[in-house]
Amino acid sequence: TDTASAMSQLTACAFLIGLVIFTCGAAADSDGGAQLIGVKSIANNLIVKGMDVTVQYDIYNVGDKAAMNVQLEEDGFPIDYFAVRSGFQHVRWTRLPPGANVSHTLILTPLQTFVFNASHAVMRYKVSDEATGSTVGYTTSPGEIAVIETADYDRQFSAHAMDWLTFGMMTTPSIIIPFLLWYASVRKYSNLASHSSRKNN
Amino acid sequence: MSKKLTSKQEDILLQDYSRSLSTKSNALFYGNGLIVSAVPIMLFWRIHMMDPYQNAPLFAAVVLGCSYLIAFAYKNVKFVVKHRISQVREDAISQELTQEAPKGKKVSKKERDDMLLWRKNEVADYEATTFSIFFNNVIFLLLVVFLSFFLLRSSSNLVNYLLSMLLSSGFVALLSTGSGAGKR
Numbered sequence: 001t002d003t004a005s006a007m008s009q010l011t012a013c014a015f016l017i018g019l020v021i022f023t024c025g026a027a028a029d030s031d032g033g034a035q036l037i038g039v040k041s042i043a044n045n046l047i048v049k050g051m052d053v054t055v056q057y058d059i060y061n062v063g064d065k066a067a068m069n070v071q072l073e074e075d076g077f078p079i080d081y082f083a084v085r086s087g088f089q090h091v092r093w094t095r096l097p098p099g100a101n102v103s104h105t106l107i108l109t110p111l112q113t114f115v116f117n118a119s120h121a122v123m124r125y126k127v128s129d130e131a132t133g134s135t136v137g138y139t140t141s142p143g144e145i146a147v148i149e150t151a152d153y154d155r156q157f158s159a160h161a162m163d164w165l166t167f168g169m170m171t172t173p174s175i176i177i178p179f180l181l182w183y184a185s186v187r188k189y190s191n192l193a194s195h196s197s198r199k200n201n
Numbered sequence: 202m203s204k205k206l207t208s209k210q211e212d213i214l215l216q217d218y219s220r221s222l223s224t225k226s227n228a229l230f231y232g233n234g235l236i237v238s239a240v241p242i243m244l245f246w247r248i249h250m251m252d253p254y255q256n257a258p259l260f261a262a263v264v265l266g267c268s269y270l271i272a273f274a275y276k277n278v279k280f281v282v283k284h285r286i287s288q289v290r291e292d293a294i295s296q297e298l299t300q301e302a303p304k305g306k307k308v309s310k311k312e313r314d315d316m317l318l319w320r321k322n323e324v325a326d327y328e329a330t331t332f333s334i335f336f337n338n339v340i341f342l343l344l345v346v347f348l349s350f351f352l353l354r355s356s357s358n359l360v361n362y363l364l365s366m367l368l369s370s371g372f373v374a375l376l377s378t379g380s381g382a383g384k385r
Contacts, residue, residue: 145231161241163248168241170240177332178332185328189290192296192297193293197292
């Protein structure tokens with residue numbers, strides 16, 4: 001019974017301590033500070049090898065204070081697989097006021113045909129002017145994307161106007177020449193026949 | 202009493218009612234068949250993105266098969282159309298011969314009949330050949346485009362090419378054996 005009562009007292013103390021910690025934590029949150037939400041999205045419906053891919057980053061400050069020294073770090077596109085056409089993979093904003101948002105666009109060109117897992121980018125920022133250390137956040141992840149061959153894309157979407165024109169020109173001799181020869185003979189003998197019937201009448 | 206035909210008239214009639222073709226006609230038909238069968242390769246290469254070097258054996262085999270079927274169709278359609286044309290053109294050809302006959306020179310009836318028969322056969326042969334080639338080429342090419350780009354659009358390239366080419370040439374060959382084509 002001594003042991004049991006000691007155990008129950010220990011449990012009660014632990015619970016109280018936990019409650020105090022939780023309360024302090026909640027109090028700390030309610031003091032304010034910047035809180036950033038990052039959205040990473042790919043604007044393209046189809047990702048095609050050799051064609052531009054637009055990656056859009058939107059960062060929103062939903063906190064009470066301005067986020068300071070906001071850094072966006074994108075290391076998820078290896079140079080063996082993607083070439084950067086426009087934009088930066090490491091971007092910095094000095095200050096992001098509360099309720100404000102910033103956007104950044106990165107344009108890449110896939111160099112190979114493969115299935116790629118587009119994961120999150122990293123955001124580092126200070127929650128306030130007074131904060132000493134940086135807070136790390138992550139953007140959303142677009143997920144798995146498939147880079148298709150240019151040939152498959154062209155097959156589906158290209159107008160192929162020149163190809164159809166070339167095909168038309170190639171089929172013309174096989175169709176037009178026999179038709180013209182046949183029609184010339186038909187016309188000649190039809191005229192002769194009509195001339196003959198007019199003469200008889 | 203039946204009228205006895207001259208050997209020349211017999212030859213013309215035999216030629217007229219025979220399905221067999223001269224070497225020149227055969228060469229014309231198979232040559233045209235080869236060309237018209239090969240033209241769709243350009244579509245499959247440029248639009249369906251079939252590599253011509255990788256698929257060369259397939260292309261060669263299908264082109265040869267389709268050429269045979271199309272040449273078969275040419276022969277059948279020519280045979281049917283030739284008889285109709287020779288009936289229709291008789292008056293016009295007779296008129297033409299009258300115009301061409303040298304003035305003052307008397308032509309015997311037998312010679313004139315021979316000339317008429319020969320010219321009728323020649324004109325009917327020419328018109329039937331050109332019409333047959335034109336008609337079968339149009340049907341074949343339209344069918345290839347329709348099958349390849351509408352019906353078989355979602356199939357793989359290999360299946361698309363095989364089916365569109367063979368079905369088109371097969372249909373053209375079958376159509377040529379239709380009413381009147383098989384009758385003498």
